[in-house]
Amino acid sequence: DAGVIQSPRHEVTEMGQEVTLRCKPISGHDYLFWYRQTMMRGLELLIYFNNNVPIDDSGMPEDRFSAKMPNASFSTLKIQPSEPRDSAVYFCASSTTSGGTTDTQYFGPGTRLTVL
Amino acid sequence: QKEVEQNSGPLSVPEGAIASLNCTYSDRGSQSFFWYRQYSGKSPELIMSIYSNGDKEDGRFTAQLNKASQYVSLLIRDSQPSDSATYLCAVNKNTDKLIFGTGTRLQVFP
Numbered sequence: 001d002a003g004v005i006q007s008p009r010h011e012v013t014e015m016g017q018e019v020t021l022r023c024k025p026i027s028g029h030d031y032l033f034w035y036r037q038t039m040m041r042g043l044e045l046l047i048y049f050n051n052n053v054p055i056d057d058s059g060m061p062e063d064r065f066s067a068k069m070p071n072a073s074f075s076t077l078k079i080q081p082s083e084p085r086d087s088a089v090y091f092c093a094s095s096t097t098s099g100g101t102t103d104t105q106y107f108g109p110g111t112r113l114t115v116l
Numbered sequence: 117q118k119e120v121e122q123n124s125g126p127l128s129v130p131e132g133a134i135a136s137l138n139c140t141y142s143d144r145g146s147q148s149f150f151w152y153r154q155y156s157g158k159s160p161e162l163i164m165s166i167y168s169n170g171d172k173e174d175g176r177f178t179a180q181l182n183k184a185s186q187y188v189s190l191l192i193r194d195s196q197p198s199d200s201a202t203y204l205c206a207v208n209k210n211t212d213k214l215i216f217g218t219g220t221r222l223q224v225f226p
Contacts, residue, residue: 031212033213041218042204042216042217042218042219043160043204043216043218043219044216045213045214045215045216048212048213050212055212056212056213091159091160104150104162104165105162105214106162107159107160107161108159109158109159110159
């Protein structure tokens with residue numbers, strides 16, 4: 001059974017360029033989470049979806065960041081324009097509901113983004 | 117005050133010893149608690165979850181929860197070099213999202 005799939009695994013871009021990160025959650029999971037991880041700030045939740053609907057985007061740093069989930073099997077995180085401080089590892093995770101709260105979150109391999 | 121706090125380490129223990137990792141949280145309404153392990157360059161993976169006060173054992177791992185004192189700990193018995201990783205504590209405040217600590221780096225030396 002395939003886990004969470006993310007692409008690309010590595011992205012190097014120049015400041016000002018648009019960056020699009022992609023995620024395919026585990027089939028049947030109804031929650032999808034986007035995280036950013038840096039040495040300084042650790043693992044931060046950016047936004048999460050339930051049944052393709054954005055529930056909480058309070059972690060999105062600013063308007064340069066946007067996320068969509070057009071269907072149950074695909075989500076994107078876009079940064080436009082990108083800045084060097086956006087350099088981080090971006091993880092996507094998915095989970096399913098159990099007992100009224102989300103169960104274990106399964107993480108994808110991450111996308112390492114470097115903005116020059 | 118951070119919502120979930122962990123000592124960044126590194127915590128160095130010899131092979132075969134018990135490694136003790138600690139985590140404190142600020143919200144008394146927190147309901148669910150998780151320990152994730154993250155190897156360098158890899159993604160976090162769940163190793164333990166605990167919901168009630170007391171101890172929960174799974175193989176060499178024991179999670180301990182004390183809601184009155186607002187701390188959760190992870191004990192690793194018979195530590196192995198392969199246990200060397202960063203351990204992330206995560207807390208669920210009965211919502212859909214987890215709040216992660218910044219992690220404790222564990223080093224197990226032969």
